[in-house]
Amino acid sequence: MSQENDRLLGHADEADGIDEYDNPLPDWWVGLFWLTIVWAIGYSLHYHVIANRSQERALANEMAAAEARWPAEEAATRMSAAELDVTDDAISRGRTLYGQYCVACHGVDQEGGIGPSFLDTEWIHGGQADDILRTIVEGVPAKGMVPWEGVLSPTQINDVAAFVISRHSEATGRPIADIVGEGADPPP
């Protein structure tokens, strides 16, 4: 065990009056230093050689565990345009939901912002009711839009879709029936 001796080194006149003791390194400090060094070597060997871990494998394991626990269901809640309810009631419920969930990105008047506008004739992910529903359900995670399935109930998804479609129709003059109708391409 090293002991404090409080012996002065006698440097004071060479260091503007500051002297230094010749005390040894505190034992626990030396121990801590060695511990971190040994740990560093051990961890590196374990991670890269013994357990052979990697970022990719960690992700794969996590995904496999998630898959085991929550097997991907067949898209049960998939809705089709045929069942879409675009009544005034649905639209007005949709307006409220829009104000809660969508307004931050798509703007108070649906004019766009972080996300695109609904008032022009351009649809990045398709402008038929089916496409709009799919975009809402699945989101566009790559660009930051949340998949709303699971956050919103199927009825709520119906309602925001109805609201978006009605606003688009109002702004562009494209009839709702045309948007909801199967297959027809939007007029240029």
Add this chain to the structure above:
Amino acid sequence: MERVATGTGAGVSETTVYDDQIVKMFFTATTVWALVGMLVGVIIALQLAWWPANLGLPWTTFGRLRPLHTNAVIFAFAGNVCFTGIYHSTQRLLKTRMYSDRLSRVHFWGWQSIIVAAAITLPLGMTQSKEYAELIWPIDVAITLVWVAFGVNFFGTLARRKVKHLYVAIWFYMSFVITIAVLHIVNSLVIPATLFRSYPIYAGLTDALVQWWYGHNAVGFFLTTPFLGLMYYYLPRAAQRPVYSYRLSIVHFWGLVFLYIWAGPHHLLYSALPDWAQTVGMVFSIMLLAPSWGGMLNGLLTLRGAWDRVRTDPILKFMVVAVSFYGMSTFEGPMMSIRAVNSLAHYTNWVIGHVHSGALGWVGMISFGMMYWMIQDIWKRKLAHPSWATHHFWLATIGIVLYTVAMWAAGLMEGLQWRALNDAGRLAHPIFLDITTRLEPFLWLRLLGGTLYLIGAIMMAVNFWQTIRGPERPADAAAVPAAA
């Protein structure tokens, strides 16, 4: 008012006149930039809590003021603190005047012009968009030239020293001068396109790695080693006690400079950086714990036998709290470098809390302690309001605690909510914005903490002003602890 010292060491017979004018110049600049930098900090803290404070003008938005804050506090405040302390203590430790008065002035005016250039270009949106290295290439060139002037001046002084033994503070200063030059030049290599625009010579991952090699060592060699050097000079002077252990100071110095350089990749965990490089960053950060604590221990143990004075002397109070926060943030840092911990902390306000426990706690408090001590030494006057120093100490300490506690709480909350899954395996908080709005109370609390800290700094500046401008209050000879 120049100080005359008669060498007492072996072989020193002539009389040395120190250049204290340059110390006073840097001291004044430090005080001014401290207020500016912290005021901008308070403004951006307000903007985060209350968005209308962005004022809707491009020049005043958070995105432009944030780099103004970081540049002002790091390069203007902390930089000038280091220069003040280095010009003051180096002359005394080496028993010689600075090598060249002209280079000292080139350094001073060059550095202040760089800061002014930064304060103009950053709000105008001119940036290289590398954190802590935002300044555009003409300013980078100026920094290099000024730094070379400083380096020549410093090492010239070293060459003319009249002592044999190099005190440990000088070692820390040397690491500062050399490493910052290398870091700055390597990270700022660009190909200029126009006067205001340039393209980095690195691309993609290499760019990221060089950037964080720089970024981390800016912490290590701008906010840590020079301040440890200052601690090694001003703490024993203020406490009038010998340094606890010479051996510890040497071992922890070499430990720090060797290990810091490798730790940068802890800023790039879970990125595209190869796994082995991430591991290097992580394990070197863990090994940094003991060398960092070596500095804290040597500081605290130097106070053995002076603890009764800590109770009454605000200067020692500042220093004790500074060294304690240094120990705390250098414990927190290695923990945050662990992959699993970083996956929770990264991108959250926890990092902001960590930054400011180091910045406000360590850098700020050791600087205040040093300045309260030094003003009485170089202006030869007692403080105009000794009790204000104690008030400043308490305001600052409470401010830091509010700041860091608010950010820890906010950071943990964000981090946990971002990753939480519900029973169905979906995100429990799918709407990012909801989590962000829950931060609001913590952001207000941080604003309060920062404001208290700023008020303390304003009191310090007024105190200094009245000390220097007011009537003469000759300080006692030799040691000058402030009476509280």
